[in-house]
Amino acid sequence: MPKFVKKSELDNKRWFVRALLLSAVLTILFTKAYLTFYVIDLGVGIYSILTSFVLFNILFISYFRYKDPYLKVFDKKIPDTEKPLVSIVVPVKNEEVDITDCIQSCLDQTYENKEIIVIDDGSTDKTGEILDRLKEQNKSANLRIVHLEKSVGKKKAIEAASKIAKGEIYAFMDSDCDMAHDATEKAVQIFYFDRQLGAITGHGRVKNRHAGGFRDHFLEKLQDVYADGACRAQKGMESVFSSVTCCAGSLSFYRRDAIQDFIPQWARDRFLGMEFKFATDRRMTAHVLATRPPGFSSTATTNKTKQSVSILTGDSSTSAALGQDKGHIEVKSSFEDMEVNGYWKVLYSSHIRVNIGVPPTLDSLIKQQVRWRKSFIRSLFAAGGIYWKRPFYVALLYYLQTAMKFIRPYIVASTVVFLPLMGDYTTPIVWFAGVLFTGMIYAVDFRLRNPGDRNWLYRPFFTLLSTYVYTWLLIYAAITIKKTGWR
Helix, strand or coil, rough: CCCCCCCCCCCCCHHHHHHHHHHHHHHHHHHHHHHHHHHCCCHHHHHHHHHHHHHHHHHHHHHHCCCCCHHHHCCCCCCCHHHHCEEEEEEECCCCHHHHHHHHHHHHHHHHHCEEEEEEEEECHHHHHHHHHHHHHHHCCCCEEEECCCCCCCCHHHHHHHHHCCEEEEEECCCEEEEEHHHHHHHHHHHHHHCCCEEEEEEECCCCCCCCCCCCCCCHHHHHHHHHHHHHEEEHHHHHCCCCCCCCEEEEEEHHHHHHCCCHHHHHHEEECCCCCCHHHHHHHHHHHHCCCCCCCCCCCCCCCCCCCCECCCCCCCCCCCCCCCEEEEEECCCHHHHHHHHCEEEEEEEEEEECCCCCCHHHHHHHHHHHHHHHHHHHHCCHHHHHHHCHHHHHHHHHHHHHHHHHHHHHHHHHHHHHCCCHHHHHHHHHHHHHHHHHHHHHHHHCCCCCHHHHHHHHHHHHHHHHHHHHHHHHHCCCCCCCCCC
16 A cells, blocks of 8 residues: 555635636636626627637536546555566657657656567668667666667557567556556456446646756647646546547556457558558547447446445455456456446546646647647547447537637637628627636646646646637548558
8 A cells, every 4th residue: 555645636626716717617617607688799708608608617527526447445555476577668769869768767667567569660760779778778668679770660560569568457658658657557447346447548638747947848838737637627527427538549458358359450440441550549548438348248337336336355446357367356346337338447547647748839739739639620530429328417518619710710810810801890809808718727726736837827828829720620630531650
């Protein structure tokens, strides 16, 4: 059992401020309703109302219903003989600057029953030499380096690793990231005591988030405060319903049974008559969301899990293994009472931490965002087609947010160009104020969870960037969807 685990996210004072934040969002929601019917443009007003409605739900659910899955099991003990093997898979190409820290973080994991598989995807810089040197310096470690003669792409590199991996759990991490020393141990703890868990994603923070002054690493700090909020708010809300829509490539863990048979199909995914080369984390996540554990019966219900388990070790509170007798667990229940209608759970844990590398320049950031939006478009045909099977309310919010992404370009164009040309300046001003308000709400939320961290000041800037720049990238991504180059 860990010496110290922080069970309470905030003290009472900060919880009170959270309540004030929600009250402010609710007040603005009703104010927008009034303005929509009596003052501003109807279309912009309705969209603005929906924005506040979604924001309120995300914050309310993530604040009051999310509980980190690690906190439910951190004090339970896994018998040494039953600790599963974890295969940490790192695909890499031309990452000579970051690869040492990345692999070292894998080697330094407190969890011992692990293998590390690094696939060098045809690197042309010094990445291969660095990997060989790390292998030589860590002869006793279960570290395997595979050099591919030519680049095949991230997905096929992961497929190559899956053919030699032996672990019951996969950990996929991007090569410009490094995970906390206890990340794997915490993930295993959650997987072991929840046999319906198919995948779990961690909490990402940007590497250079505190480097230099206010203007130094400006874009990285913008992305840091966004990543923190996107994890804790959006993924936290989705995790309440065991239905996280995207397990991030920065660091996510998957149960082998949930994805092994799908990896070859994922690696050769085709879209619009051609191979879709982007490593779509959403596509992989959608597969887990859409499938059930092996042996599940189609007669499953949506009732909460009420599995009766006899633990010969004496721990009667431990969750039952879903049809997997580990020797000390006698399963007395069937699949009929599994959660989320028996589908795999997909969760988020704020205790599983990873430092992520992000684009440092505007040009590289825009290119990354275009790639992500192409992957988002591709995932709509996967996640969009199955997400209605998940709990109703989270599905409602998912489809609502998705629709709003496609409507937003029209709304932004209206407030920036069309309405001012027609002499309506009130609507653009109200819209702009609403955008800043949303940014400040997330900024205060960040500050509450990260006291003393001045990066909260960057959140309004990110909201402006997202609204007035990122909005148009979805259209560009759709137009250029068949261009699959990474750079």
